[in-house]
Amino acid sequence: MNGSKEHDQICDAIVIGAGFAGIYMLYVLRKAGLCATAFETGGDVGGTWYWNRYPGARCDTESLFYSYQFDDALQQDWNWTERYPAQPEILRYAQHVAERFDLKRDISFNTKIIDARWDERAQLWTVATDTGRRNKCRFLISAVGCLSAVNMPDIDGLNEFTGERYQTGLWPHEGVDFRNKTVAIIGTGSSAIQSIPIITEQAQNVTVFQRTPNYVVPAQNRPLDPAEVARIKADYPAFRAKAKATYSGNIFPIGGPSALDVTTEEREREYENRWHTGGLGLMGAFQDLQVNQASNETAAEFVRSKIRKIVKDPEVARKLSPTNTFGCKRLCVATNYYETYNRANISLIDLNDTPIKCITANGVRTTKRDYDVDILILATGFDAMTGALNRINIQGTNGQKLTDAWRNGPVSYLGLGVNGFPNMFTITGPGSPSVLTNMIPTIEQHVNWIGACLVAMSKKNATRIEAIKSAQSEWVAYNAGLADKSLRVTCNSWYLGANVSGKARVFMPFVGGLPMYIEKCEEVVREDYKGFVIT
Ligand code: NAP
Numbered sequence: 458m459n460g461s462k463e464h465d466q467i468c469d470a471i472v473i474g475a476g477f478a479g480i481y482m483l484y485v486l487r488k489a490g491l492c493a494t495a496f497e498t499g500g501d502v503g504g505t506w507y508w509n510r511y512p513g514a515r516c517d518t519e520s521l522f523y524s525y526q527f528d529d530a531l532q533q534d535w536n537w538t539e540r541y542p543a544q545p546e547i548l549r550y551a552q553h554v555a556e557r558f559d560l561k562r563d564i565s566f567n568t569k570i571i572d573a574r575w576d577e578r579a580q581l582w583t584v585a586t587d588t589g590r591r592n593k594c595r596f597l598i599s600a601v602g603c604l605s606a607v608n609m610p611d612i613d614g615l616n617e618f619t620g621e622r623y624q625t626g627l628w629p630h631e632g633v634d635f636r637n638k639t640v641a642i643i644g645t646g647s648s649a650i651q652s653i654p655i656i657t658e659q660a661q662n663v664t665v666f667q668r669t670p671n672y673v674v675p676a677q678n679r680p681l682d683p684a685e686v687a688r689i690k691a692d693y694p695a696f697r698a699k700a701k702a703t704y705s706g707n708i709f710p711i712g713g714p715s716a717l718d719v720t721t722e723e724r725e726r727e728y729e730n731r732w733h734t735g736g737l738g739l740m741g742a743f744q745d746l747q748v749n750q751a752s753n754e755t756a757a758e759f760v761r762s763k764i765r766k767i768v769k770d771p772e773v774a775r776k777l778s779p780t781n782t783f784g785c786k787r788l789c790v791a792t793n794y795y796e797t798y799n800r801a802n803i804s805l806i807d808l809n810d811t812p813i814k815c816i817t818a819n820g821v822r823t824t825k826r827d828y829d830v831d832i833l834i835l836a837t838g839f840d841a842m843t844g845a846l847n848r849i850n851i852q853g854t855n856g857q858k859l860t861d862a863w864r865n866g867p868v869s870y871l872g873l874g875v876n877g878f879p880n881m882f883t884i885t886g887p888g889s890p891s892v893l894t895n896m897i898p899t900i901e902q903h904v905n906w907i908g909a910c911l912v913a914m915s916k917k918n919a920t921r922i923e924a925i926k927s928a929q930s931e932w933v934a935y936n937a938g939l940a941d942k943s944l945r946v947t948c949n950s951w952y953l954g955a956n957v958s959g960k961a962r963v964f965m966p967f968v969g970g971l972p973m974y975i976e977k978c979e980e981v982v983r984e985d986y987k988g989f990v991i992t
Contacts, residue, residue, distance in 0.1 A: 466592045466593065467581065467592070467593040467594065467595075468492040468493060468494050468592065468593075468594050468595075469486065469491035469492045469493060469594065469595050469596060469911075470482075470486050470491055470492075470493040470494075470594055470595065470596040470597070470598055470911075471493070471494055471495070471496065471570075471582065471584050471592060471594040471596075471597055471598070472486070472493060472494070472495035472496075472598045472600050473495070473496060473570050473573075473597070473598070473599050473600055473601050473849070474495065474496075474497060474498075474504060474599070474600040474601045474602060474605075474845075475495045475496075475497035475499070475502045475503075475504065475555075475564045475566070475600070476502070476503060476504015476505060476506075476507070476551070476600060476602050476605075477504060477525075477551060477896070477897055477900050478504070478600035478602070478884040478885060478900045478903070478904065479495050479497065479502075479504070479564075479600035479884075480495075480502050480551065480554060480555050480558075480560050480564075481525065481527065481554075481900060481901060481904045482495075482598055482600055482884060482904045482907070482908075483495050483560050483563055483564070484527075484558050484560060485904050485905065485907075485908035486908065486911070487560075487563070488908075489908055489911060489912050489915075491911065493563060494563050494564070494565065494592065494594075495563060495564045495565070495600075496564075496565050496568045496569070496570050496584075496586055497564055497565065497566050497567075497568065498567070498568070498569040499566065499567070500566050500567050501548075501552065501566060502551045502552060502554075502555045502560075502561070502564070503547070503548045503551040503552070504551075504600075504602050504605065505602055505604060505605060506544050506547040506548045506551060507548060507551075508605070508626055508627055508628070509544060509625065509626055509628060509648065510544055510628040510629075510630060510632075511623075511625040511628045511648060511651070511652045511834075511836075512633075512651075512652045512655040512656055512659075513651035513652045513654065513655045513791075513792075514543065514544035514625075514628075514648070514651060514652070515541050515542065515543045515544060515651060515676070515678070516541055516542050516547060517541060517647070517676065517736060517737060517789075517790035518541075518707060518737075518895045518896070519540055519541060519707075519708065519736070520537035520539060520540065520541060520542040520546075520681070521537060521681070521686065521689050521696075522696075522697075522700055522706075522707065522708055522895055522898070523542065523547075523895060523896070523897050524537070524550065524897055525554065525897060525901060526693070526694075526697050526898065526901065527901055527905075528558075529693070531554065531557065532690070532693055533690055533693070535550060535553065536686070537681055537686075538680060538681060539678055539679065539680055539681060540676075540677075540678050540679050540680075540681055541676050541678045541736070541790075565586075565588075565590070567588075568586045568587065568588050568590065569586060569587040569588075570584055570585070570586055570587075570849055571585055571586060571587050571849060571850065572584070572585040572849065572850045572851075573585075573597055573849060573850070573851045573852070574850075574851075574852040574856075575852065575853050575854060575878065575879060575880070575881075577854055577855075577879075579593075580595070580879075580880075580920055580921055581593045581594065581595060582594050582595070582596070582597040582880065582881070584597065595880060595920065596880045596881070596882065596911065597880060597881045597882075598881075598882045598884065598907065599846055599881070599882065599883045599884060599886065600884045601845035601846055602845060602885075603841055603842050603885055603891050603892045603896075604626075604838075604839040604841050604842075604892070605626075605839065605844075605845045606839055606840040606841075606844030606845040606847075606848055607624050607626040607627055607837075607838075607839055607840075608837050608838045608839050608840050608844075608956060608957055609624070609835070609837070610643065610644075610835060610837040611958050612643075612813055612815065612816055613814070613815035613816070614815035614816040614817060615816050617815075617816055617817060617818050618816050618817070618818060618819075618820070618833050619818045619819070620819070620820070620830060620831050620832055620833060621633070621831065621832045621833070622832075622833045622834075622835070623832070623833075623834050623835070624834075624835045624836075624837070625644075625648035625649070625652065625834065625835070625836045626648070626838075626839060633832065635656055635659040635660040635832065636659060636660070636661075637660075637661050638660050638661060638830075638831040638832050639660070639661055639662045639663075639664075639829070639830045639831050639832070640656060640660045640662065640663045640664070640830055640831065640832045640833075640834060641663075641664050641666065641820055641821050641828055641830040641832070641833050641834065642656070642663065642664070642665050642666065642834045642836055643666045643813070643821070643833070643834070643835055643836065643837060644666070644667075644668075644835065644836035644837045644838065645665065645667045645668070645669070645670060645671055645836070646671060646786075646787070646789065646836060646837075646838050647671075647787060647789045647790070647791075648836045648838070649665070649834075649836035650671065650673050650789045650791045650794050651789075651791050651792075652834075652836065653665060653794065653797055653803075654791070654792060654793040654794055654796070654797040656834075657797050657800055657802060657803045660802070660832075661802065662802045662803075662804075663802060663803045663804075664803075664804045664805075664806060664821070664828050664830065665803065665804070665805050665806065666806050666808055666813060666821060666823075667776065667777075667805060667806065667807055667808060668808045668809070669779070669781070669786070669949070670776065670777050670778060670779040671779060671786060671788075671789045672757070672760045672779050672783055672784070672786075672788055672789065673760075673789040673790070673791050673794045673795065674732065674735065674736065674737070674739050674760070674788060674789070674790055674791075675732065675735050675790075675791070675792065676735050676736055676790045676791060676792050677733065677734060677735025677736065678735070678792060696708065697898070700895065700898065701898065701971065701972075701975070702972055703741075703971065703972075704741075704893075704894075704970035704971060704972070705737075705740075705741075705890075705893060705894045705895060705970070705971065706890075706894040706895035706898050706899060706971045707737065707738075707741075707894075707895050709731075709734075709736065709737065709738035709741055710738070710741060711741035711744060712727065712741060712742050712743040712744055713744060714743060714744065715743055715744065715745045715749065715752055716742070716743035716745060716746060716749070716752035716753075716755045716756065717745075717749070717751060717752050717755075719743075724743075724755055725759070727742050727743070728742055728755075728756065728759040732759075732763065735790075736790055737788055737790060739756065739760075739788070740784050740788055742756060743756075746783065746784060747784060747943050747944050747945060748942060748943060748944060749944075750782070750944060753782050753783050753784070753944055754783075756783045756784070757779065757780075757782070757783040760779070760783065761778045761779070763795070764777050764778050764795055765778070767795040767796055767799075768795050768798050768799065769799050770798070770799075773798050773805055776805055776807045777795065777798065777805065781947070781948040782944045782945075782947045782948055784944070784945070785944055785945055785946075785947050785948035785950060786948055786950045786951075787892075787950070787951075787952075806823065806828075808823070810825075811823040811824045811825040811826075812824055816833070820833065821833070837956075838951055838956055839951065840957045840960070841892070841951040841952070841954070841956075841965070842867065842886075842887045842891070842892070842951075842954075842965040842966070843863055843867050843887055843954070843960075843965070844957070846859060846883070846886075847859065847860050847863065851878070851881075853875070853877040853878035853879065853881070854877050854878075854879065855877075857877050857878075859875070859878065862875065862876075862877055862878070863961075864961065865961050865963070866954070866961035866962070866963025866965070867886070867887035867888065867963065867965055868888075868929055868930070868933050869883065869886050869887055869888035869889075869924070869929065869932070869933070870888070870924035870925070870928050870929040870932050870988055870989070871888060871889060871932060871974075871977065871978060871981065871988075872885065872886040872887055872888035872889025872890075872891065872903075872966075872967060873886060873888075873889065873903065873906065873907070873924075873978075874922065874923065874924035874989060875924060875929070876923065876924045876925065876926040876929045877923075877926075878923070879921050879922065879923040880921060880922060880923075882907045882910075884900060884903045884904060884907070885899060885900055885903055887965040887966065888932060888933065888936060888965070888966075888967055889903065889966065889967050889974065890966055890967045890968075890969075890970065890971050890974050891966050891967075892952070892966050893952075893966045893967075893968065893970075894971050899971070902975060902978070906978055906982070909982065910922065910982075910986065913982075913986070914991060917991070919991045919992060920992070921990075921991070921992045922986070922989050922990070922991045923989065923990050924988065924989055925988055925989065925990055928987070928988030928989075929988075932988075935969075936964070936967050936968060936969070937963070937964065939967075939968045939969050940964035940968045943964075943968050945964065945968060946964055952964055952965060952966060953965070
């Protein structure tokens with residue numbers, strides 16, 4: 458690391474990232490009387506919502522619940538306009554929170570942390586940035602986000618393309634003009650599925666290159682009804698508590714029976730209701746959709762039947778129909794996705810029939826032909842859950858690198874702490890429910906836990922905390938055992954790291970659900986931070 462000693466600054470905590478996790482962490486640290494500073498690669502707060510500005514970017518969790526609850530005045534004052542918030546509105550909300558609680562003064566923007574090393578003798582982390590700054594802190598808190606390190610596909614010739622090239626996760630702030638342009642989109646995950654209908658409305662012609670079709674349910678987005686907002690705001694804590702008691706921290710109901718224990722008519726009625734209600738609720742139509750393949754197939758076939766009804770060309774409908782387990786890859790929520798394939802200016806290329814050979818100066822070359830385009834969009838996702846941390850050179854005790862500790866997949870105790878990396882916390886880290894849940898409440902739960910832990914340590918005059926190896930191994934094995942019983946391990950999803958070549962195949966989020974996880978975190982506190990060594 459560079460930098461002279463006189464430039465070293467010491468604070469209690471350094472927070473990596475100023476998305477929803479980072480800014481709330483700063484708030485909690487400040488409230489606890491600790492000195493903290495955050496470093497953020499972007500030019501403003503917002504994290505994922507700062508970077509993902511592609512057309513149609515929108516959250517698929519309802520706005521009234523995809524929001525903070527730590528401050529009642531904030532949740533009462535802020536007025537969401539739509540059932541599902543669009544990216545600009547979420548970004549405005551993040552900015553509002555940062556300004557309302559005067560958090561920006563402790564954030565260094567346009568500054569990326571590139572190196573962090575634990576000094577056992579000094580009991581401090583030394584952190585270096587790409588701007589040449591060097592800071593020391595007692596606690597290093599990662600708020601890097603689960604889906605922030607973009608995944609550049611391993612396709613030959615990517616840099617040969619001479620037209621405009623964009624990645625959905627790094628979208629230009631000034632926007633893209635698609636008028637009279639021919640466009641190629643590689644990928645059909647959530648980002649592509651939200652943007653394809655809008656881009657196709659604007660562009661002259663769009664070609665979608667699909668490797669795996671996804672299940673897409675309609676959002677049924679709409680402006681929020683003031684009466685509905687008033688009803689929820691009048692009883693917000695009760696609604697929040699109800700959401701917290703569900704598997705994913707969402708407000709939609711989870712069905713009681715097995716999909717196989719009801720009649721065909723009852724099952725279809727339930728699926729139809731949820732389809733018309735919109736959003737992720739279809740996942741919860743029956744309680745065994747994620748554990749019983751035959752039950753799951755009924756939901757899968759329901760979506761396929763919808764595709765056949767909506768898409769007029771049977772061959773296109775066939776290509777769009779997923780055959781993998783419903784909900785194994787992240788369910789996609791969109792508006793007019795399947796309908797868009799009835800337009801004359803869109804074509805769907807199935808890469809299983811004609812794989813991409815390379816990118817040329819003019820466009821995409823498959824084994825069958827060349828597709829010359831003006832604009833190439835990579836909607837190819839993220840090196841999820843571990844990518845952003847692994848891209849920092851983090852070294853714990855005895856110079857051990859986090860990338861080495863995680864070589865065979867991430868190991869962590871509760872997704873909060875890693876053995877060998879004392880005084881480091883990971884907000885929504887691998888091994889916590891994170892991406893399987895409504896992220897903002899889940900972030901709050903982690904931040905509150907970390908904040909309370911630091912206060913408890915300060916009361917004991919303790920300065921060092923580290924996850925115990927055996928506790929960590931037990932937690933990792935417990936999650937792996939639960940994941941093996943779930944149908945979520947049956948496909949090549951980013952939950953498993955399967956989308957990044959060379960990445961270990963391990964189910965990364967905790968799959969046991971939010972209530973079980975929260976109870977475990979609370980039990981650890983009740984038992985004096987069982988599984989951690991505090992000295
Ligand atoms: P993604 O779900 O990982 O999708 C990436 C797509 O790119 C997949 O279709 C993948 O195909 C394809 N792909 C990757 N490399 C390829 C290659 N070399 N050749 C051809 N195709 C390739 O990424 P994402 O759409 O950005 O979404 C990631 C996650 O972010 C979502 O699952 C969700 O959790 C979150 N997200 C949420 C929202 C929302 O709230 N509404 C919106 C956007 C994103 P394969 O499937 O075959 O690998």
